[in-house]
Amino acid sequence: MSQSESNGKPKVAFFDFTSCEGCQLNKLNFENELLDILELVDIVEFREAMDDKAEEYDIAFIEGSISTPTCIERIYDIRRRAKVLVALGQCAVSGGINAMKNAMPMEEVQETVYGNDKYLFPSIPAMPVSAVVKVDYEVRGCPMSPPEYLHVLKSLILGRKPEIKDYAVCVECKLKENECVLEKGMFCLGPITRAGCDAICPSNGQYCTGCRGPVSNINKNGAVEMLKRYGFSTEEALKRMKMFNTNELEKEIKWGKE
Amino acid sequence: MSRDLSINVHHVTRVEGHGNIVVDVKNGVLKKAELDIVEPPRFFEAMLKGRNFHEVAIITSRICGICSLGHQMTSLKATEAALGLEISEQTEILRKILVHGATFQSNVLHALFLAAPDFLNVGSVFPLVNTHKDVVLAALRLKRLANEIAEIVSGRAVHPISIVPGGFTKLPTEKELIELKDKLAGQGMKDALFTIDVLASLAGEIPRFERETEYISLYNEKEYGLYDGVICSSDAGLIRVEEYERVTNEFIVPHSTSKHARFNRSSYMVGALARFNNSHKLLRPKAKEVAAKLGLEAPNHNPYMITVAQMVEVVHCIDDTIELIDVLLDRGIKDEKPNQEPTRFGRGVAATEVPRGILFHDYTYNRKGQIEKANCIIPTGQNLANIDDDMKKLVPEILNEPKEAITKKLEMLVRAYDPCISCSVHLLDVKFEE
Numbered sequence: 231m232s233q234s235e236s237n238g239k240p241k242v243a244f245f246d247f248t249s250c251e252g253c254q255l256n257k258l259n260f261e262n263e264l265l266d267i268l269e270l271v272d273i274v275e276f277r278e279a280m281d282d283k284a285e286e287y288d289i290a291f292i293e294g295s296i297s298t299p300t301c302i303e304r305i306y307d308i309r310r311r312a313k314v315l316v317a318l319g320q321c322a323v324s325g326g327i328n329a330m331k332n333a334m335p336m337e338e339v340q341e342t343v344y345g346n347d348k349y350l351f352p353s354i355p356a357m358p359v360s361a362v363v364k365v366d367y368e369v370r371g372c373p374m375s376p377p378e379y380l381h382v383l384k385s386l387i388l389g390r391k392p393e394i395k396d397y398a399v400c401v402e403c404k405l406k407e408n409e410c411v412l413e414k415g416m417f418c419l420g421p422i423t424r425a426g427c428d429a430i431c432p433s434n435g436q437y438c439t440g441c442r443g444p445v446s447n448i449n450k451n452g453a454v455e456m457l458k459r460y461g462f463s464t465e466e467a468l469k470r471m472k473m474f475n476t477n478e479l480e481k482e483i484k485w486g487k488e
Numbered sequence: 489m490s491r492d493l494s495i496n497v498h499h500v501t502r503v504e505g506h507g508n509i510v511v512d513v514k515n516g517v518l519k520k521a522e523l524d525i526v527e528p529p530r531f532f533e534a535m536l537k538g539r540n541f542h543e544v545a546i547i548t549s550r551i552c553g554i555c556s557l558g559h560q561m562t563s564l565k566a567t568e569a570a571l572g573l574e575i576s577e578q579t580e581i582l583r584k585i586l587v588h589g590a591t592f593q594s595n596v597l598h599a600l601f602l603a604a605p606d607f608l609n610v611g612s613v614f615p616l617v618n619t620h621k622d623v624v625l626a627a628l629r630l631k632r633l634a635n636e637i638a639e640i641v642s643g644r645a646v647h648p649i650s651i652v653p654g655g656f657t658k659l660p661t662e663k664e665l666i667e668l669k670d671k672l673a674g675q676g677m678k679d680a681l682f683t684i685d686v687l688a689s690l691a692g693e694i695p696r697f698e699r700e701t702e703y704i705s706l707y708n709e710k711e712y713g714l715y716d717g718v719i720c721s722s723d724a725g726l727i728r729v730e731e732y733e734r735v736t737n738e739f740i741v742p743h744s745t746s747k748h749a750r751f752n753r754s755s756y757m758v759g760a761l762a763r764f765n766n767s768h769k770l771l772r773p774k775a776k777e778v779a780a781k782l783g784l785e786a787p788n789h790n791p792y793m794i795t796v797a798q799m800v801e802v803v804h805c806i807d808d809t810i811e812l813i814d815v816l817l818d819r820g821i822k823d824e825k826p827n828q829e830p831t832r833f834g835r836g837v838a839a840t841e842v843p844r845g846i847l848f849h850d851y852t853y854n855r856k857g858q859i860e861k862a863n864c865i866i867p868t869g870q871n872l873a874n875i876d877d878d879m880k881k882l883v884p885e886i887l888n889e890p891k892e893a894i895t896k897k898l899e900m901l902v903r904a905y906d907p908c909i910s911c912s913v914h915l916l917d918v919k920f921e922e
Contacts, residue, residue: 252550253553253646255554259645261635265628268614273614276612327547331531331535334534435649436649473543
C-alpha cells in the first residue's frame, strides 16, 4: 500500500501482544463499513490480515497485554514510531483477563501448568500498555465495543478528542429497560463497571462480568457491601470482580506509576 | 544439487498469532525445516482453578477471539458432562446452528481473506478491493451473514454471551430465525457458490504436493461430525472422546511455545481436510457437488487443499443451518430456562470440531462446583508436528526453485493450516534458539 506516501490519508497500524486477537477480529467484522474505512485511512500494518510493514504511523492501535520481556522491547519501538497510540480492548487497557494470574503466586501458576518443568518457563506479570509507554486513548471491553472503536477512529481522523464514557453500565441497562440483573437474583457488576457496551450482556440475559473495568471513582468496599446484600460473600464478590480487573483491584500490584 | 539455503520468515503474516518459519539447507541437505512458535504464554489452566462452573466458559472463550464460540461450546459440554447437566433438544439444535455459523465464518475469513491473496499474488485482501471488487463484496456479505448467525443465536460473534451451562439465557425469536433462513437460502448460498466458482478458476495456483498422514476428526454416523461424535483416526478407527489422551500424546519441542502431538505416526492432521477425508460421505448433497467441482476427492493428501475443503464446508454449513432452522420452526421455540442444577461433581471431557480441527476440554470439579483441574488440547497444537513434517518433505522437492518461490510456498503451507497460534500457546512458554 505504497500510495500512502502521497495521498495524505492517516497511516493506521494494528499490533497485537498477549491476547486472543478477538479485538483485531472485531475490526474485520465491520463488513458493511470496512470499505468506507479504507477510503479514509491507509492501513499500513496489520499482521493478522496483510503482509506489508511500515516505518511510522499516525495512529497505532495496540491489542493485548505486556507479559514478556520481548513485548516490552516491541512496544517501546512502536511508541517511538507512532504519533498517536491507542490501547484497544481490555488486555491492553488494564491487563484484562491475562492479569488473573497476577493475583496468584507466580510459583503456583507455573507449577499448575508446567509441573516439575516450571523453572524452564520464565514469565512476568501481565501489564497494561500504559505501564510501559504513554497511551493517548483507550477503547475498553472484552471484546472491545465496535461502536466505541469506530467513534475513536473517526474522532482521531477528524482531529478531535474522542468522548469516553465514565458512568456505570447500569445507566445504559436502564435505558434498555432491562429487568435488573441483581433483582433477578443473579450476580452483576453493572453498578461499578464503566459503560460503553450498551449493556450487551444484561440485554442477552447474562450478568455484567465487569469486562470494561471499573468507573474511575469506584468505591470497592461499597461494591462489596452491595453484593453482600444480594447474598454473595466478600470472598466470592472479590473473586468475581477480579476476573477482568485484577490489576485495578490488587492495589499491591504497581507498575511504577501512581 | 549442493545448494545452501537459509529461510527465516519472522512473524508469518495473515495467520492468527506469532510464528516464524525457519529452514536451513547445507550442501543440498536439509538440516532444519520447522515452524517456530513464539507467542507469549497465557496460563489459562492456572487461571481456571477455583472458578465457578458458570464462569468457566466466559474465561475459556478468551483463549481465542477467533475460536471463541468453539472454546465456549467445548467448555460447556465438558462442564455439563462433569456435573451431569442434561440439555434439551432445542438447546442442542441451537448449538449445532452456532457451530455451523462459527465454521462458516472462520472458513470464509481464512479461505477468502487470508489465503486467497496468495492465489492472486498480492500481499493482502485490500488491493483486491480495486481489482476484484465483486468477489470482495461477496466475501464481506458472507462474513457478515455468518456473524449474524452468531449474533442472533448467541448475542455476539466474538465472545458469545447467551450460551451457558445447561442452555441459553436468551433465545432467538421465530421471526429472527425466518429472516436468517431466507438470507442463507437466498443471497448467502448465491455468494458462496459465486466465490467457489472464482476459487475453481484459480485451482492452478494451488501447489501440487502430496504427503499422506494420519487424519483425525470427530465422527458421527448420523451427520457430518462437527458438534459432537467420537474420535476417528484414519489409521486406528474410532476411539471414545474420554480416551483423548491416548490420541493426542502431547510432547514438548524446544522450538515451540506450543506442545506438539502424535498418535500412530510422527504426526497427524486435524481440520477441514481431515474432516473431509473421514466424513465426506455425510456432507450435504450440495456440498458434495461443490467438492467435485473443486476437484476435491477423498482421500486427499495435499495440505494446500485444506482451503478448498473449508469452502466445501461453508456450503454444507449454510445448507444444514437452513434445515436445522426448519426443524426449530416446526417444533416452535419453547421458552426454556438453562438447567443449572448439578447432579454430580467430577470429571468431564468433551470434544467439538472447531474450524481448525478437533478441540478437547477436560475439567475436574470439586463439590462446590469449582474447577480443580483443567486441560485444553487445541487443534493448532495438534497440527504443528504435521506442518513440520510437511516442510521436511516439501523443501527437498522444490529446492531447485528460487528462494522467493520456496518461501512463498512455505508461507502458503503454514497459512493453509489456518493456524491459530494464540490458542495453541494457551499454556506453554519455551525459550527457542535460532
